[in-house]
Each structure stands twice: as C-alpha cells, then as structure tokens.
Amino acid sequence: MIPKAIFLSLSRRAVLISLTLLFLVFNFLLNYFLPSEYALDLKFAYTVEQAYIAIGNLSKPDRDLYRVGILALDFPYMFVYGMLASGLLFLVWKKPKVLLIPLGIVLFDLIENILIIHILDSYPVEKPIMVTWASIITTCKWLLVCLLALFLLVGTVRLYLTKNFSILQHQNSEAKEI
Structure with a gap:
C-alpha cells in the first residue's frame, strides 16, 4: 500500500x-x-457510428494533432488531475479507500487513450469492437468523475458542518459555564 505520507x-x-x-x-x-x-474522450456512451463520424470530420493533420495531443498533453494531464483529486479527497475524507476513485479514473483514461490512438492509427479501417470498448471505458471514466465530484461535494459539506458543529458545541459549553 502507498504510504499515508504521500497523500498527506x-x-x-x-x-x-x-x-x-x-x-x-x-x-x-x-x-x-x-x-x-x-x-x-470527451463524449459519453458514443456508438461506433458516432465515433467514426467524429473521426471522419477530422482532416489527416487534425487526426495527427489529436494523436500528438493525447501523447504530449493528455498522458501527463492524467497524473496531474489524479494527484490533485487524490490530494483533495484525502484533505476532506482522510480515508485512503476513497483514493481508489482517482486511481480508477486515471486507469480508465490510460486505457481509453491507448484505444483511441489505435483507432486513429487504423483509420479509415474501422475497428468496431475497439471503438465499443473505448466507449465503454470512456463511459466508466465519466461515471467515476461524477462519483469523484459527489465525494468531493459531500466531503466538503461534511467537513464544513463538522467544523461549525464543533464551534457551536464549544460556544454552548462556554455559555453553560457562565
């Protein structure tokens, strides 16, 4: 298991x-x-037809730029948002188990990017099974992103309420002493 000090x-x-x-x-x-x-990778539950319409709307230079963007930007971006999400989750929850959410997002994003690169490389030859898997992986990634947002929201509200409740208790105990 990863040491708690990293998340701290x-x-x-x-x-x-x-x-x-x-x-x-x-x-x-x-x-x-x-x-x-x-x-x-920004679409949710796309079909094979929708995927190839989107790819077909890109020129060869645009497809090449898309591929380079995935390699040069999206791969390092995964680690940045993974660490950011982990830090925020640990800040509001203090429980290592919730850190599986950003890890899952990063893993799904990694698999998704590899599949999309293969789909772009094989175009105009269509790979419907690969596109279907890419869509499933992308959808799972976005579902985990929603779960992450929910955990961050609930954790922040919980932290706020806990802090305000303890202040209220402290004020009540001081009032009783008077």
Whole structure:
C-alpha cells in the first residue's frame, strides 16, 4: 500500500495550489490543441457510428494533432488531475479507500487513450469492437468523475458542518459555564 505520507503531502495547501494551476494550464492547452467537438474522450456512451463520424470530420493533420495531443498533453494531464483529486479527497475524507476513485479514473483514461490512438492509427479501417470498448471505458471514466465530484461535494459539506458543529458545541459549553 502507498504510504499515508504521500497523500498527506498531496493535501498540503502549496501542493494543491500548484496542482490546481497545472490542472488549469493543461485544460487550456487541451482545449486549444484538441478538437473538443470531435474528441472521443470527451463524449459519453458514443456508438461506433458516432465515433467514426467524429473521426471522419477530422482532416489527416487534425487526426495527427489529436494523436500528438493525447501523447504530449493528455498522458501527463492524467497524473496531474489524479494527484490533485487524490490530494483533495484525502484533505476532506482522510480515508485512503476513497483514493481508489482517482486511481480508477486515471486507469480508465490510460486505457481509453491507448484505444483511441489505435483507432486513429487504423483509420479509415474501422475497428468496431475497439471503438465499443473505448466507449465503454470512456463511459466508466465519466461515471467515476461524477462519483469523484459527489465525494468531493459531500466531503466538503461534511467537513464544513463538522467544523461549525464543533464551534457551536464549544460556544454552548462556554455559555453553560457562565
């Protein structure tokens, strides 16, 4: 198991701020260099037909740029958002088990990227089974992203309420002493 100290360091303010800035830079670069309206990794539960329509709308240079964008930007981005999500989850939950969520997202994203690169490399030859698997993996990734958002929201609310409840208890105990 990964030592708790790693997650403690990821949940430090300076590290979280740095990871957030990197996250924003990668998002900007990905939006600038990758065709978001045709990017399969941004779609949810797409069909083989939808995938090949999206890929077919890209010129050869655009498909090449998409491939390079996945390799040069999306692969490192996975580690940035994985560490950021892990740090935030550990900050609000303090439980290592919830860190399986960002790990799952990163693993699904890795498999998805490998499949999309193979799909792009084989185009115009269609690989329906590979596209179906890519769609399933992408959908699983987005479901885990939703779960991550839910855990972050619930954890933040729980942390806020716990903090305010303990302040209230402290104020009540002081009032009783008077």
